[in-house]
Amino acid sequence: METNDILTRLNKEQQEAVLQTEGPVLILAGAGSGKTRVLVHRIAYLINVCGVDPYSILAITFTNKAADEMRSRVDDMIGFGSREIWVMTFHACCVRILRRHAEEAGYTRYFTIYDTDDQLSVMKDIFKRRGIDTKFLKERTALGMISGAKNELVGPDEYARMTRGDYMTGQVADIYDEYQKRLRENNAMDFDDLIMNTVILFEQHPEILDLYRERFRYMMVDEYQDTNTAQFRFVSLLAGKYKNLCVVGDDDQSIYKFRGANIRNILNFEQIFPESRVIKLEQNYRSTQNILNCANEVIRNNRGRKSKRLWTENGTGNRVRFVRFENAYEEAEFVASEIGRRVRSGERSYKDFAVLYRTNAQSRLFEEKCLFLNVPYKLVGGVNFYSRREIKDVLAYLKTIDNAVDDVASTRIINVPRRGIGATTITKISTYAFDSGCSFFDAALSADNISSLSSATAKKVRGFTDFINDLRQDAKELTVEELIKKILKDTGYRKELEVEDTEESRERLENLDELISKAASYGETAEHPTLSGFLEEVALIADIDTVDDGDDRVLLMTLHSAKGLEFPIVFMAGMEEGLFPSAMSIRAENPDEEIEEERRLCYVGITRAREELIMTAAYARMVRGEYEPHPVSRFVREISRDSIDQPRAAAPKPAVPAPKGGLGSDMRDAINKSAYAPKPQNDRKEKSGYGSSTYSPYSNPYRKKTPLPAVESGVLSYGVGDKVRHKKFGLGTVTNIRDGGRDYEVTVDFPAWGVKKMFAAFAKLEKAED
DNA sequence: CACAGGTCTCTTTTT
DNA sequence: GAGACCTGTG
Numbered sequence: 161m162e163t164n165d166i167l168t169r170l171n172k173e174q175q176e177a178v179l180q181t182e183g184p185v186l187i188l189a190g191a192g193s194g195k196t197r198v199l200v201h202r203i204a205y206l207i208n209v210c211g212v213d214p215y216s217i218l219a220i221t222f223t224n225k226a227a228d229e230m231r232s233r234v235d236d237m238i239g240f241g242s243r244e245i246w247v248m249t250f251h252a253c254c255v256r257i258l259r260r261h262a263e264e265a266g267y268t269r270y271f272t273i274y275d276t277d278d279q280l281s282v283m284k285d286i287f288k289r290r291g292i293d294t295k296f297l298k299e300r301t302a303l304g305m306i307s308g309a310k311n312e313l314v315g316p317d318e319y320a321r322m323t324r325g326d327y328m329t330g331q332v333a334d335i336y337d338e339y340q341k342r343l344r345e346n347n348a349m350d351f352d353d354l355i356m357n358t359v360i361l362f363e364q365h366p367e368i369l370d371l372y373r374e375r376f377r378y379m380m381v382d383e384y385q386d387t388n389t390a391q392f393r394f395v396s397l398l399a400g401k402y403k404n405l406c407v408v409g410d411d412d413q414s415i416y417k418f419r420g421a422n423i424r425n426i427l428n429f430e431q432i433f434p435e436s437r438v439i440k441l442e443q444n445y446r447s448t449q450n451i452l453n454c455a456n457e458v459i460r461n462n463r464g465r466k467s468k469r470l471w472t473e474n475g476t477g478n479r480v481r482f483v484r485f486e487n488a489y490e491e492a493e494f495v496a497s498e499i500g501r502r503v504r505s506g507e508r509s510y511k512d513f514a515v516l517y518r519t520n521a522q523s524r525l526f527e528e529k530c531l532f533l534n535v536p537y538k539l540v541g542g543v544n545f546y547s548r549r550e551i552k553d554v555l556a557y558l559k560t561i562d563n564a565v566d567d568v569a570s571t572r573i574i575n576v577p578r579r580g581i582g583a584t585t586i587t588k589i590s591t592y593a594f595d596s597g598c599s600f601f602d603a604a605l606s607a608d609n610i611s612s613l614s615s616a617t618a619k620k621v622r623g624f625t626d627f628i629n630d631l632r633q634d635a636k637e638l639t640v641e642e643l644i645k646k647i648l649k650d651t652g653y654r655k656e657l658e659v660e661d662t663e664e665s666r667e668r669l670e671n672l673d674e675l676i677s678k679a680a681s682y683g684e685t686a687e688h689p690t691l692s693g694f695l696e697e698v699a700l701i702a703d704i705d706t707v708d709d710g711d712d713r714v715l716l717m718t719l720h721s722a723k724g725l726e727f728p729i730v731f732m733a734g735m736e737e738g739l740f741p742s743a744m745s746i747r748a749e750n751p752d753e754e755i756e757e758e759r760r761l762c763y764v765g766i767t768r769a770r771e772e773l774i775m776t777a778a779y780a781r782m783v784r785g786e787y788e789p790h791p792v793s794r795f796v797r798e799i800s801r802d803s804i805d806q807p808r809a810a811a812p813k814p815a816v817p818a819p820k821g822g823l824g825s826d827m828r829d830a831i832n833k834s835a836y837a838p839k840p841q842n843d844r845k846e847k848s849g850y851g852s853s854t855y856s857p858y859s860n861p862y863r864k865k866t867p868l869p870a871v872e873s874g875v876l877s878y879g880v881g882d883k884v885r886h887k888k889f890g891l892g893t894v895t896n897i898r899d900g901g902r903d904y905e906v907t908v909d910f911p912a913w914g915v916k917k918m919f920a921a922f923a924k925l926e927k928a929e930d
Numbered sequence: 931c932a933c934a935g936g937t938c939t940c941t942t943t944t945t
Numbered sequence: 946g947a948g949a950c951c952t953g954t955g
Contacts, residue, residue: 222945223945224945249945250945251945252945276944351944351945352945354945355945415943416943416944416945418942418943418944419943419944419945518942518943519941519942519943520941520942520943521941521942521946521947524946541943541944544944578931578932580931580932581931582931582932583931584931585931700945701945702944702945703944704944718942718943718944719943720942720943720944721943721944739942740942742941742942742943743942744941744942745942757943761943782946783941784939784940784941784946785946785947
């Protein structure tokens with residue numbers, strides 16, 4: 161098994177990307193062109209063929225889910241060593257570095273990570289202290305501006321210099337400065353600080369930078385088009401010495417400008433790294449030709465992109481469908497019932513479907529309809545699990561225990577559950593802390609010295625501080641799981657919810673139990689479980705990371721969350737002007753730019769689909785309590801009739817104003833019926849099938865049309881039952897060989913290591929004589 | 931100090 | 946339509 165065998169599983173461009181291990185490499189990978197595959201093979205190649213130590217590899221992905229997947233695929237291929245590789249998100253990677261060098265960064269290693277809620281608490285307090293009128297400036301606006309500055313690596317001083325003369329931004333500069341001071345006092349960092357502080361650490365401590373430069377001689381960055389300036393700087397600093405930096409991205413999929421993503425990072429890569437090789441992956445292995453045509457037709461309306469055109473050897477496939485409904489309610493009913501119908505007929509599983517939409521607010525109707533029609537679903541995003549009240553309460557206890565100076569955490573729980581410590585008392589303690597320059601918890605400890613507090617109140621406060629101090633002792637002995645249980649018991653938190661016994665309280669209890677099991681599994685899987693470690697994991701988890709591919713459920717999520725995923729059948733809902741593209745982008749000062757970003761988002765959505773794509777829209781939709789008529793999204797109109805089933809009349813408006821009240825539904829119905837499908841004539845209760853036969857009674861002609869290139873028989877020198885030799889594991893017995901399409905997945909039982917599954921091309925197994 | 935009820939604002943998108 | 950916030954009452 162030599163290099164050649166690895167490469168035969170890849171197309172020419174993919175091979176090139178794998179082989180180019182040295183120097184800067186830009187891989188322009190169109191959607192579905194197998195970029196994860198390339199990255200995984202590249203890592204395997206580095207380790208197996210080039211003899212690179214896994215310890216020297218850093219691979220940065222966008223989500224934890226992607227990191228896990230990459231790690232396990234590397235594992236499958238080489239069977240060992242993947243634990244040593246750093247495969248993680250920017251944020252996780254920076255936290256890890258910052259914990260190790262916390263002192264140099266001006267923190268202790270117990271620093272906490274603030275989420276958006278925590279940030280807002282700090283900001284509200286600053287606004288209150290400064291008496292800033294929120295009509296003039298909103299907390300969230302200020303936080304947004306600060307975040308923007310941090311993403312550009314602009315600190316408070318530089319920000320102040322830049323804004324000289326302008327009153328409003330001048331105010332923000334002051335606020336920024338104070339905000340940073342407060343975070344530092346609280347031994348806390350927000351998401352943006354994690355990156356910025358790492359960059360500062362590297363710049364101020366060349367010896368630390370050098371440590372990591374020497375370590376990470378081979379770096380890979382996924383979803384490079386979504387990096388911001390700070391992340392770019394982080395990467396270039398690390399790669400500054402050996403320059404073995406391989407970035408993978410697609411400028412057409414850049415959808416995070418609002419988060420500071422700088423598309424120039426990818427567009428100018430060749431200028432920034434002059435020696436770089438550029439490799440384009442344009443063959444798509446995911447979607448049908450029709451789906452790709454749609455994607456191409458939409459995205460070609462953008463200017464200033466690197467030219468590329470996706471193509472595929474997959475079949476034409478079904479035409480993409482576009483269906484329009486009276487309102488969002490009927491849209492959701494169609495989607496849910498269509499899924500239910502097709503699963504019940506045995507044609508599909510629930511997990512084959514994803515419903516994608518522009519805004520989280522759209523999810524509610526889909527949830528309701530799925531619930532009603534018994535369609536199991538998983539909602540991604542929206543209210544994050546870790547931002548639910550009960551969860552945040554427990555986490556605030558843990559943070560107070562772990563990081564005594566985190567004022568946001570301690571003020572949150574000093575009166576949760578009720579201890580009779582009200583807002584007035586909290587303000588008095590806060591003021592004392594502020595005046596004496598100590599933390600809130602320290603101030604609470606000396607409640608007896610705060611003259612404005614009555615002795616009865618001081619006693620209550622002491623009850624709280626004693627309790628926390630006891631927990632701190634306990635924390636030294638207990639696992640995180642046990643500690644949480646103890647908190648819930650001793651505070652009476654659990655009891656209170658049990659007594660309440662409402663639907664809501666039961667849900668809270670369930671959530672708390674889920675938190676406990678997460679803590680338990682953290683305790684089992686982490687190498688060195690610590691309280692800080694748990695809090696960090698919890699802070700950096702994205703909702704999408706919790707998706708379990710094994711679950712047979714429909715996924716409901718935003719288009720943003722869907723990036724990097726794929727599904728046999730995709731619904732794109734709410735294809736309407738004002739929703740997608742959003743009203744904000746249409747009304748922006750620079751609408752062209754903003755709409756191009758929306759268009760890229762649309763491109764991302766379309767290219768998630770493997771076999772079928774169904775776009776839906778409503779004629780009118782409830783927006784902030786009022787019905788708004790919505791025209792069809794321009795993106796739908798950009799698709800030619802050849803690729804999509806769409807209305808004959810581009811804008812199906814009633815020729816005559818509707819006679820009755822309401823939405824003029826008669827005429828629209830008529831158009832709707834002729835163009836796509838009749839609404840079932842039966843009444844609402846029976847409405848489950850939404851005219852299935854009319855929608856298109858199709859088979860899937862392309863499904864088996866292009867078999868994956870089979871591995872030639874006889875390419876393996878061994879079979880089931882044979883003894884084989886592995887570079888690392890030594891002798892073992894082959895127990896199973898599965899044709900994985902492009903490669904064989906071989907299961908081998910190694911007496912010394914146990915049963916391992918690996919791909920033949922990479923495992924380099926040799927037949928051994930008995 | 932706690933809670934109920936009324937008013938105001940708001941929406942993209944997320945690590 | 947929902948959530949955050951404010952205000953008045955017990």
